[in-house]
Amino acid sequence: MTVLVVLESIVLALLVALVIGLLRTHAEVLRRLHELGAGIYETDTSRTTQADLAGRVADGVAAPRVETVARTEVVDITGVTPRGSAVSIAVGGDDRLTLLAFLSTGCTTCGDFWQAWRNDESLPLTGLGQPRIVIVTRGPENEHPHAVTTLAPATASTVMSSEAWTDYRVPASPYFVLVDGRAGVIGEGSAASFAQLRGVLERALSDRRAPIDLRDEPSRVDAELRRAGIVPGHHSLYEWPHGPESPAPDRRSA
Amino acid sequence: MAELSGHGFAVRVPAGWEAEIYRRAPVVAPRNEASLYGADDDALHYPPIVHLSTIALPPERGDFGGGALGAMTGRDIFISLFEYERRDTANALFAYDGPPWPLSPDDFDPSTLRVALGDQTGCQRFFRHRGRAFALYVVLGSHSLRRLLVPAANDALAAIQID
Numbered sequence: 001m002t003v004l005v006v007l008e009s010i011v012l013a014l015l016v017a018l019v020i021g022l023l024r025t026h027a028e029v030l031r032r033l034h035e036l037g038a039g040i041y042e043t044d045t046s047r048t049t050q051a052d053l054a055g056r057v058a059d060g061v062a063a064p065r066v067e068t069v070a071r072t073e074v075v076d077i078t079g080v081t082p083r084g085s086a087v088s089i090a091v092g093g094d095d096r097l098t099l100l101a102f103l104s105t106g107c108t109t110c111g112d113f114w115q116a117w118r119n120d121e122s123l124p125l126t127g128l129g130q131p132r133i134v135i136v137t138r139g140p141e142n143e144h145p146h147a148v149t150t151l152a153p154a155t156a157s158t159v160m161s162s163e164a165w166t167d168y169r170v171p172a173s174p175y176f177v178l179v180d181g182r183a184g185v186i187g188e189g190s191a192a193s194f195a196q197l198r199g200v201l202e203r204a205l206s207d208r209r210a211p212i213d214l215r216d217e218p219s220r221v222d223a224e225l226r227r228a229g230i231v232p233g234h235h236s237l238y239e240w241p242h243g244p245e246s247p248a249p250d251r252r253s254a
Numbered sequence: 255m256a257e258l259s260g261h262g263f264a265v266r267v268p269a270g271w272e273a274e275i276y277r278r279a280p281v282v283a284p285r286n287e288a289s290l291y292g293a294d295d296d297a298l299h300y301p302p303i304v305h306l307s308t309i310a311l312p313p314e315r316g317d318f319g320g321g322a323l324g325a326m327t328g329r330d331i332f333i334s335l336f337e338y339e340r341r342d343t344a345n346a347l348f349a350y351d352g353p354p355w356p357l358s359p360d361d362f363d364p365s366t367l368r369v370a371l372g373d374q375t376g377c378q379r380f381f382r383h384r385g386r387a388f389a390l391y392v393v394l395g396s397h398s399l400r401r402l403l404v405p406a407a408n409d410a411l412a413a414i415q416i417d
Binding site: 081085092157 | 256257258259260265267269270271272273274275276277308310311312313314
């Protein structure tokens with residue numbers, strides 16, 4: 001009897017150890033899932049992490065940065081050309097629209113973009129026209145100038161500048177930043193191909209234009225008032241909602 | 255404000271301007287000719303050039319702005335500072351000693367332009383400075399607006415330091 005009790009106790013202890021091990025493994029799995037953005041106990045759904053974004057883009061495409069406030073500052077690009085000239089390219093200022101293409105010589109996805117610009121492919125943007133293309137690689141300390149010279153197109157400026165990568169907080173290559181010289185950065189992100197880049201930029205621009213459509217555009221407001229029977233001189237335009245201290249308008253009949 | 259340096263130049267690039275300091279590769283490079291630049295034999299045959307401009311500088315352009323000046327509006331300015339060989343300082347063409355800036359609106363004449371484009375106007379000055387020989391070539395987008403543009407051109411020129 002005593003032997004039986006001892007054996008049962010040992011089996012029970014082993015089972016307890018097994019259950020504890022399983023629970024720990026389960027907790028570890030949940031923790032990893034949570035880090036990947038698939039946690040079942042996620043309470044703060046408004047916060048997007050870099051891991052969330054990284055899991056939603058194709059291989060070879062850099063995830064966009066996670067920032068809650070739009071970045072608008074513009075920094076001119078200063079560096080060297082692949083042939084060793086010191087160069088400063090103006091990005092800020094009126095009438096400047098620049099697409100900064102942060103590319104590398106070793107990244108496979110970048111190859112499509114180097115090729116497209118060597119073929120002088122255009123990138124017209126609706127309502128904005130053709131941006132100036134400035135290709136920015138890391139500086140000579142990280143990239144071989146000869147390799148950049150081999151890939152660089154003749155018609156687009158190519159600058160080697162690690163400072164620019166830092167200034168624009170580029171997460172990886174390829175990465176693209178569209179800069180309006182007056183308004184600042186108006187769109188940024190990565191793409192897997194040149195064709196996809198067009199779509200990304202057009203979407204960024206349409207997103208940007210959308211809020212403008214909601215503003216009080218005078219002709220639209222006039223049209224809506226007219227449809228409601230309110231025309232210049234209508235009495236409702238002169239009624240003040242705050243009582244006797246309100247200014248007394250010149251009442252006229254419609 | 256960006257700062258560039260190279261080939262004996264330093265440039266504090268004014269806001270809204272572009273700049274490049276570069277050297278053109280030689281067409282013919284005599285091997286045994288003594289260098290006037292000391293040990294740097296190649297420098298004799300690679301004239302350093304400084305470009306400063308309010309327009310976007312295309313990667314392929316002439317040393318005096320060919321291929322780029324057509325994009326200028328009436329309010330744009332292009333500056334080229336082209337260095338000749340040091341032995342040219344002995345030439346009467348480079349007799350003027352010291353940078354020729356600040357420039358005056360009266361220094362500009364459309365007939366100075368290598369290629370006449372619209373209302374553009376230009377100014378060219380040859381000079382020597384610290385044993386080096388230079389040609390300064392400045393193009394303004396509009397002769398009519400030269401009194402407005404020359405002060406901005408002078409500000410940019412003042413930002414060029416020749417060692």
